[in-house]
Amino acid sequence: MRIVVLVSGTGSNLQAVIDAVQAGDLDVEIAAVGADRPGTYGVERSAAAGIDTFVVDFKAYPDRAEWNAALTEAVAAYLPDVVVSSGFMRIVSPEFIDAFDGKYLNTHPALLPSFPGAHGVRDAMAYGVKVTGCTVHWADAGVDTGPIIAQEAVAIEDDDTEDTLHERIKVVERRLLVSTLASLAAAYAPQ
Ligand code: GAR
Numbered sequence: 001m002r003i004v005v006l007v008s009g010t011g012s013n014l015q016a017v018i019d020a021v022q023a024g025d026l027d028v029e030i031a032a033v034g035a036d037r038p039g040t041y042g043v044e045r046s047a048a049a050g051i052d053t054f055v056v057d058f059k060a061y062p063d064r065a066e067w068n069a070a071l072t073e074a075v076a077a078y079l080p081d082v083v084v085s086s087g088f089m090r091i092v093s094p095e096f097i098d099a100f101d102g103k104y105l106n107t108h109p110a111l112l113p114s115f116p117g118a119h120g121v122r123d124a125m126a127y128g129v130k131v132t133g134c135t136v137h138w139a140d141a142g143v144d145t146g147p148i149i150a151q152e153a154v155a156i157e158d159d160d161t162e163d164t165l166h167e168r169i170k171v172v173e174r175r176l177l178v179s180t181l182a183s184l185a186a187a188y189a190p191q
Pocket of ligand 1: 042
């Protein structure tokens with residue numbers, strides 16, 4: 001199974017995928033890693049791992065439609081079976097999702113459909129829930145919406161900050177992303 005991973009930042013979830021592939025624990029080919037802006041650590045660490053990288057800079061396009069078209073073309077060039085949004089903080093168009101037959105996987109640091117958006121951890125804490133978690137799902141063109149594949153709960157402790165909670169969620173999130181990709185890859189393996 002060939003994947004293209006999209007990132008906007010640190011890419012620690014991506015690193016878990018890279019590590020699992022390198023360890024021989026995940027039968028996936030990371031065809032490329034792309035970002036929506038220059039200078040992300042996610043792209044830097046991918047290049048260091050010898051993975052093809054590309055940037056389709058959101059700010060370099062006159063409007064969202066043109067950026068979406070350019071992103072679609074850049075990703076499609078790698079002929080992925082699945083595209084993974086791993087901390088990719090941009091909404092893509094329905095045309096993008098269609099171009100990859102809906103095979104657009106997203107991870108989110110909350111128990112969707114609660115607390116979608118860019119601040120899932122902060123919003124859960126602000127609401128005062130005692131349990132949050134993470135979700136891996138097939139993404140549609142909404143904000144963190146689409147059919148859920150896997151979820152796991154994480155308890156919020158009284159002394160948690162957004163950072164400490166997010167880090168604990170990410171530990172679970174990385175494991176869930178890798179295991180979800182492993183299940184999907186098994187379905188792609190030659191019979
Ligand atoms: C992850 O927790 C991911 O779920 C979140 O960004 C973080 C990226 O971390 N994505 C969203 O909030 C999407 N709405 P990473 O760059 O260290 O992998």
